[in-house]
Every structure is written in C-alpha cells, then in structure tokens.
Amino acid sequence: MLPPNVYDAEPIPVAARAEIERLLSSGDLFRYTAPANAPVTLLEQDFAALLGVRYALAVSSCSAALFLSLKALDLPRGARVVIPAFTFAAVPSAIVHADCTPVLCETGANYRIDLDHFRQILDSGVEAVMISHMRGHTSDMDAILAEAAARGLPVIEDAAHSLGTTWRGTPIGTLGDIGCYSFQSYKLLNAGEGGILVSNDANLIARAVIMSGAYEHNWAKHGTDAALEAAFLRWQNALPLYNLRLGNLSAAVIRPQLAELARRVRDGRRNHDHVAQRLNVSPWIDVPEKLALEERAPDSIQFNLIGLNDTDVAAFTEAAAARGIKVQVFGASQDNARAFWNWRFLGEPPDLPQTRAMLMKACYVRLPARLTVAECDLIAEAILRAAQEVMGNLRAFGT
Numbered sequence: 001m002l003p004p005n006v007y008d009a010e011p012i013p014v015a016a017r018a019e020i021e022r023l024l025s026s027g028d029l030f031r032y033t034a035p036a037n038a039p040v041t042l043l044e045q046d047f048a049a050l051l052g053v054r055y056a057l058a059v060s061s062c063s064a065a066l067f068l069s070l071k072a073l074d075l076p077r078g079a080r081v082v083i084p085a086f087t088f089a090a091v092p093s094a095i096v097h098a099d100c101t102p103v104l105c106e107t108g109a110n111y112r113i114d115l116d117h118f119r120q121i122l123d124s125g126v127e128a129v130m131i132s133h134m135r136g137h138t139s140d141m142d143a144i145l146a147e148a149a150a151r152g153l154p155v156i157e158d159a160a161h162s163l164g165t166t167w168r169g170t171p172i173g174t175l176g177d178i179g180c181y182s183f184q185s186y187k188l189l190n191a192g193e194g195g196i197l198v199s200n201d202a203n204l205i206a207r208a209v210i211m212s213g214a215y216e217h218n219w220a221k222h223g224t225d226a227a228l229e230a231a232f233l234r235w236q237n238a239l240p241l242y243n244l245r246l247g248n249l250s251a252a253v254i255r256p257q258l259a260e261l262a263r264r265v266r267d268g269r270r271n272h273d274h275v276a277q278r279l280n281v282s283p284w285i286d287v288p289e290k291l292a293l294e295e296r297a298p299d300s301i302q303f304n305l306i307g308l309n310d311t312d313v314a315a316f317t318e319a320a321a322a323r324g325i326k327v328q329v330f331g332a333s334q335d336n337a338r339a340f341w342n343w344r345f346l347g348e349p350p351d352l353p354q355t356r357a358m359l360m361k362a363c364y365v366r367l368p369a370r371l372t373v374a375e376c377d378l379i380a381e382a383i384l385r386a387a388q389e390v391m392g393n394l395r396a397f398g399t
C-alpha cells in the first residue's frame with residue numbers, strides 16, 4: 001500500500017455548485033449589491049448560529065480578522081499585545097499591521113502557554129491578550145480569562161485552526177471578547193482564502209464591520225438589533241475603511257461545508273487519537289495529552305522526540321521520508337513560519353529557551369479527516385519504524 005496523500009483537500013460539497021452557477025450568471029459577486037440575504041450575510045448568520053454567538057463578520061482572511069479585532073479594541077499606537085511564542089508568523093504580523101507591539105510568551109512542551117511567564121508578562125504591562133490555539137492545542141482558558149479579567153484586559157482568540165474544538169463544551173473562539181477563524185485551504189472549512197470574526201459585543205462588532213469596508217449605510221445589511229444600530233450610528237464616518245471584505249463566491253463555497261463540520265471533527269479526532277495511541281508506545285516519542293476541559297478537532301498530529309539530539313532528529317525525518325511520510329520539525333528548517341526566531345521583522349528574537357527547545361523536538365504530520373484508520377496505521381507504522389531505525393540501532397551499537 002502506498003503512503004496516503006495527506007495534502008489534498010476534500011471536494012467542495014456539490015450543493016455549492018447551483019449557488020455558484022447562480023452567482024456567475026447574475027454577476028452578483030459583491031456582498032453589498034443585493035438588498036438582503038447576500039451569500040456572505042447568510043454565511044455570517046449560519047456561522048453565528050452554529051457557534052452560539054450574537055454576531056459574526058466574514059472577511060478576507062483570519063489575519064484580516066485579527067487586525068480588525070485589534071482595531072476594534074481601539075488600542076493606542078504601540079500597545080503591547082501578548083501572544084504565545086508558538087504561533088504562525090501571520091499573528092505577530094497582524095499585530096504589527098495594527099501598529100501594536102507583540103510580546104512573546106513562553107510555551108511548554110505540551111504546546112500551550114506557560115502560565116507563570118504569562119502572569120509575569122501581564123504584570124510587566126500589556127494592553128491586550130491574543131491567544132493562538134495553535135494547531136488546535138487549547139491553552140488553559142479558565143486561567144487565561146481569569147488573569148485577563150483581574151487586570152481588565154481584553155482577550156482575542158486566534159482560533160484560525162481550532163474551529164470545532166471546545167473548552168468545557170463551549171466552542172473555542174467564543175470564550176474571549178472576539179474570536180477569529182480562517183477559511184484558508186489547510187483549515188477545517190476551505191474557501192482557498194477567507195476568515196471570520198465573532199463577538200457578542202455590539203460595539204466591537206460595529207467598529208469591525210465599518211472598518212472591514214461597510215461604507216456609507218452598508219452596515220444596515222448587518223442586522224437590525226437596537227444595540228447594533230446604536231453602535232453603527234456612533235461610529236458612522238468616524239473610522240477608516242480598510243476594505244477587507246469577503247466576496248459572495250467564497251461564501252457560497254463555505255456555507256455548504258458547515259454541514260460537514262461535525263463529521264470532519266469526529267473523524268479528525270478519531271484519526272488523531274488512533275495515531276497518538278500507537279506513537280505513545282515508542283520510548284522516543286511523546287504525544288502530549290489534551291487538557292481535561294478540552295475536546296479537540298485535530299487535522300494534524302504533533303509529537304515530541306525524546307532523547308534525540310539534532311543529528312538524530314535529522315536522521316529520523318530522513319528515515320520517515322524514505323518510508324514515504326514527510327515529518328516536519330517546527331524548528332529544524334531555515335524558514336519555518338512557526339519558529340519565532342524566523343520572525344526577523346520583529347528585530348532580535350527574544351530569549352525563550354523553553355519554546356525554542358520544544359520547537360527543536362516537536363514534529364508534525366497532517367492527518368486530514370478523510371483518511372481511513374488503515375491509512376493512519378501506515379503513517380503511524382512509518383513513524384515508529386523510523387524512530388526504531390535511528391534510535392534502536394544507535395543504542396545497539398552504543399552499548
């Protein structure tokens with residue numbers, strides 16, 4: 001059996017075709033052309049209902065959503081915003097884009113925020129908290145929300161890659177003041193590009209809607225509750241228009257995928273947990289446990305190599321590649337966008353030994369929901385044998 005292809009996306013549900021055909025024949029591609037019920041508006045309504053939040057705003061990417069979240073909070077220029085040091089380069093970039101300053105917090109071997117360092121950073125003075133639930137690994141949200149609330153700090157959740165994950169049964173991205181999700185192709189809902197932000201706060205969402213490009217009275221197409229309307233009237237003409245809107249075609253691609261979400265979450269979790277259980281048998285591999293209050297929606301697996309030095313790590317990824325499985329190590333390539341020392345646009349990288357040590361040993365392999373358990377077994381087998389080959393033989397010769 002050949003190793004499975006873990007890169008291809010799932011086909012877009014056939015239900016999208018009729019709507020796309022209708023949009024192509026009418027040319028109705030802009031969200032604000034129709035008087036009501038544009039595909040983007042319907043996507044926002046469906047998404048908000050699915051997550052149980054009051055408001056959603058669809059935009060051009062999750063990065064745009066993160067940028068608009070910071071702008072919606074009206075932070076002063078240069079405001080310090082704490083983020084986990086284990087995240088994607090787009091996150092500190094969104095902060096720089098909003099004229100704020102990212103402050104990197106240590107993350108542990110379990111990929112989650114180190115709460116002692118987090119408290120230290122909050123005490124050193126920050127104006128907002130932006131939590132990336134990186135690859136669906138949820139940091140302790142009870143602790144984070146409590147620490148932020150005690151200091152009156154707003155919390156933005158970067159749930160780009162965590163749609164479907166819950167904390168105490170509540171969807172990740174709906175716990176803080178604003179949550180942001182991605183529709184880029186490697187995330188759970190695929191439109192090529194796109195993003196969405198959610199909030200229960202009428203003032204924040206009104207500011208984000210206007211700045212996303214709801215010029216003149218287009219905000220009226222975002223709903224009519226009294227709190228929202230009052231907020232729109234407050235901010236009309238007072239804010240810049242950054243034009244980060246989503247188009248109708250993208251919305252038409254995403255909407256029918258919402259019905260697929262539960263299946264993708266269920267099968268992705270099954271695949272992840274199956275491979276995790278197999279890998280954890282190896283003395284050289286550790287898949288960190290999820291936190292007790294978290295239910296995950298993984299589409300990849302992360303694991304740490306135990307007792308391997310940098311040469312062993314390289315030999316291990318080569319041995320896995322020879323078996324047809326591409327294992328990436330976050331810190332091992334020259335250009336990995338999730339290694340904080342590669343974010344040279346921030347200047348000299350801070351000294352974060354714990355996160356650095358984790359990134360040098362943390363591997364990842366995509367495990368899309370469409371894989372069968374048999375295909376997952378092939379992946380697990382290749383990883384186990386690669387570790388055995390590199391470490392088992394070394395041990396035998398070394399003793």
Ligand SMILES: *Cc1c(COP(=O)(O)O)cnc(C)c1O
Nearest residue numbers: 061062063088090160161182184
């Ligand atoms: C993908 C991703 C982003 C960026 O999303 P875009 O829609 O591509 O801008 C941000 N944060 C995390 C954790 C991501 O995985």
